[in-house]
Structures are given as C-alpha cells and as structure tokens.
Amino acid sequence: MNSTSSYFVLEAYLPLGALRYLFFMLTAVIYMFILISNTSLIVVICMNRSLHEPMYVFLCSLFVNELYGSTGLFPLLLLQILSDVHTVSRPLCFLQIFCLYTYANVEFCNLAVMSYDRYLAICCPLQYNTRMTWNKAVTFIIVLWVYSYVKFLVTLLLTIRLPLCGNVLDSLICHNYLIVKLACSDTTVNNIYGLFGIFITVLVPLLPILFSYTKILQVCFSGSKQRQKAVSTCTPHLVSLLNFSFGCLFEIMQSRFDMSNLSKVLRLILSLYFSVLQFLLNPVMFKMQMSKLRIPCKRLFEGHRVSV
Numbered sequence: 001m002n003s004t005s006s007y008f009v010l011e012a013y014l015p016l017g018a019l020r021y022l023f024f025m026l027t028a029v030i031y032m033f034i035l036i037s038n039t040s041l042i043v044v045i046c047m048n049r050s051l052h053e054p055m056y057v058f059l060c061s062l063f064v065n066e067l068y069g070s071t072g073l074f075p076l077l078l079l080q081i082l083s084d085v086h087t088v089s090r091p092l093c094f095l096q097i098f099c100l101y102t103y104a105n106v107e108f109c110n111l112a113v114m115s116y117d118r119y120l121a122i123c124c125p126l127q128y129n130t131r132m133t134w135n136k137a138v139t140f141i142i143v144l145w146v147y148s149y150v151k152f153l154v155t156l157l158l159t160i161r162l163p164l165c166g167n168v169l170d171s172l173i174c175h176n177y178l179i180v181k182l183a184c185s186d187t188t189v190n191n192i193y194g195l196f197g198i199f200i201t202v203l204v205p206l207l208p209i210l211f212s213y214t215k216i217l218q219v220c221f222s223g224s225k226q227r228q229k230a231v232s233t234c235t236p237h238l239v240s241l242l243n244f245s246f247g248c249l250f251e252i253m254q255s256r257f258d259m260s261n262l263s264k265v266l267r268l269i270l271s272l273y274f275s276v277l278q279f280l281l282n283p284v285m286f287k288m289q290m291s292k293l294r295i296p297c298k299r300l301f302e303g304h305r306v307s308v
Contacts (some may be wrong), residue, residue, distance in 0.1 A: 005167040008093050008179070010086040010269060014170045024081045030276060037283035038063040038070075041293060048130075052291075054137035055121070058114045059293075061141045062282060065106045070279045073098025073173065075225070080172070093174040099158055101176060103249060105148035105201055107278070111241045112205030113140050118234050119212035122218055127134040155197055158190050172268060173275075198252065236285035244278050251275075 017024060018287045030132065045051045045060045076096055080086050088096075117137075120128045157175055162183040182188045250270055286291050 005090075005164070007087045007089050008174065009168045010080060010088060010172060010174075011168050011170050013080060013086045014268070016081070024078060027078055029125060030280070031078070033068060034070045034279045034283075035075075037287070038066045038279075039099055041287060042067075044281070044293060052134065054132045054134060055114070055117055056143065056293075057134065057137040057141065058110060058117060059286060060215075061145075062107070062110050062114070062286075065103055065110060066279050066282055069100060069103030069107070070094055072103060073275060077173065088174065093179075094156060096174045097159075097176050097179075098152065100157070100173070101152045102148045102194060105152060106145055107244055108201065108205045108248070109148060110141075111142035111237065111244065111249060112208045113144060114237055114243070115209045115212040115234075118237065121217050122234075123215045151197060151200070155190075155193060158193060162187065162190070168188060172271065195275065205286055213238075229288075236284075239285055240278070240282050243281055248273065 024042050041063050042060055045063075073096075076088065076092065080088075117132055120132050123130065146298040155176060162180065163185055164179070166182040166184045168182075171178055177194065180187050180194070181263055183190075213234075280301065
C-alpha cells in the first residue's frame, strides 16, 4: 500500500442498502436533539443571573464540550452512512481524531472539577463561597481546556510524522492508535507517549474524583437534611461519570487489544452506544435532576411557542 495515500478507508461499515436512508434520518434526528438540548441549556445558564454560580459555569463548559464532541463525530458519520465508498481524507481524519480525543479529555477533567465543586458544597458549605468563586471556576475551565489541547496536540504531531504502509482502519471513525499500527517505521515513541497520555488522562481527573466522593460518602449519612439534599445533586454527575468511564474503557480496550472474539456487529453497537449516549445523557440528566435548570428551560420553550 502506498505510504503517501491521501485518504483512509473506514472498513467497519456494513452494507445497508436502502436502509441507509433510515439510519441517516435517525442519526440526523439524534444530532439535532443534541444540538438543540445543549444549546438551550447554555442559553439558559448565560441569560439567568441566578445561574451565574460555579456549579453552573462548570455545567455550561460541559454542555459546550458536548456540542464540540458531537460536531467532531456526527457530520462525518452522516456522510459515511450515505456513501458507498467509506473513505476519509487524511486531514479530515486527523481533525476528527483531534476533536474526539480532546473532547474526551475535557469531559473527564470537567467531571473531575465538578466532583471537587460538589465536595466543597457538601463537606465545606460555610467555606464554599470563598474557596470556589466565579473567577476560580472560570480559571479551572480555561486550564482544563488548554491542558487537554496541548497534551493531545503532542500525540497528534507524533502520529502525523509517521510514514504509513496502509490506509485501512477497522473502525467507523478515525482512531489515533489504529493509524499508529499502520506505520512503516518504529513507533516506540508513539507507544510510550500514548501509554503515558492514557495514564495521566485517567490519573489526573481520577484523584480529585476519588478524594471528593470519599469525603462526600462520609457525610451523606450524617443525618443533616440540607446535606442529604445537596448529595442528591451528585446523582446526574455520577451517572454521567460512570457512563463516560465505561465508554472510554471499551474504546481503549478495542483499539489496544484483540477483540476479534466479539462479533463485529456487537462491537459496532457498543462503540456507537457509548459514543452517542454521553452526548444525549448529560443535557437530559442535568435538566431533569436540577430544578434551577428545568424551570427556566420550560419557560424558554413556552415563550418560544407563544411567540410563534
């Protein structure tokens, strides 16, 4: 295979025939729902001064990240569903890799910062307003976004420099490690930095998450009704965190290890399930569980219907 090939072949797509139009419509509806739900929540948080608090600043960052990550996934996925030849240009493939991998890193770091915010609110309520100010929340967000971009940019540059002896990827979307495995040259540096990247991607957010929820669990049975009510705000965060962690674990295992013992269809379903569910889960969960978001959203849509 020509190592200078200007495109990659995504081999995991199954022949859909006339069903491609049904799958296209379903995927497009899901994407539109993700765009509308996350955008509406961002607008609600920005327009309501009562929501200009650290917790909602973190949520706003989370919803922006859902828009960013879904835009890195769905447009190319929609094009591939309608196409007979499942190819993607090298620049577009690397752009998708950058978007999806930085999305994953920002998501995990954002959830970690949110867990620390809940720890301060539940375990240190009297000190919360001084230890977690609006300015500190914005600083946290800027740092986690910049950190995620810089960390993965190094990984991507190490991959782009590799000469490739093939261009076939056994995947629905572009994966960094699948491209590394096509390299004609030595990939020791890529593998070492890749494992290091996975390690710090997991460890850096995991430490504050474990610390925060260890402390939260110590006070959740203290008998204080106010604290028990505060603990209930952790439910959507925990659900989102667990779903995202399982999804990332599956994707890492699928790209790093031989999973040929699982059927191809099952692997595709699981991969799409974990990829798409996170984009849908966050806006729905946080909107349903948090009345400060649910009520303004309801007013926003009721006002829109009246004006129409």
